[in-house]
Amino acid sequence: MANCYKGGLHHDLDRYLDEFIWYYRIPRIEYGILGIHDCCRNDCHSSLTDIARYKNPEEPNVVVANWMRNRNTIEYLGIWEQLYNADFKPLEFEGFLHQTGANAFTLSPLKWVETTNAMGIVVKKGCGGGTYAHKDIAFKFAA
Numbered sequence: 001m002a003n004c005y006k007g008g009l010h011h012d013l014d015r016y017l018d019e020f021i022w023y024y025r026i027p028r029i030e031y032g033i034l035g036i037h038d039c040c041r042n043d044c045h046s047s048l049t050d051i052a053r054y055k056n057p058e059e060p061n062v063v064v065a066n067w068m069r070n071r072n073t074i075e076y077l078g079i080w081e082q083l084y085n086a087d088f089k090p091l092e093f094e095g096f097l098h099q100t101g102a103n104a105f106t107l108s109p110l111k112w113v114e115t116t117n118a119m120g121i122v123v124k125k126g127c128g129g130g131t132y133a134h135k136d137i138a139f140k141f142a143a
Contacts, residue, residue: 045122046138048109049130064131067141068107071100076140077112077120084134085119092116 052060052067067073074097081088092115099105109131110123122132133141 044135045132046135047130048121048133048138048141051138051142061131064109064141065106068109068112069100069105071097073140074100074107077118077137078116080120080134080136081116081118085117087117087119089116 048064049060052063056063074093078090078093078097081093082090096107096112096116109121112118113121113123120134120137124130124132
């Protein structure tokens, strides 16, 4: 996955994303949020923070954090990383997977990236910072 695809799976995801936006009647100005990409590590990433801001304008980080606590999310992220990231650490992933479901379990995107060596999620600090994810992951988050 060296760059953004013009056809194939990613073309289909673009089409489904357009249908999602039309179905939920998201205003065109909000559509721009889903269309902003940051090319990092030569892959296209979309801002999860901006998508979450549509759901909770005051605290988008809470939306992302709650999504990261979900077992289905951790399973999806782990499978995605195993498919596309040769440097992914599966043993650390298994540790997180076993902890999901516990009331005290919390997982920040930064902790996920640093612990598992994930590349599907990118956390940026400072101006223009936030949580970014590969298009596949961002689509799952937005759904």
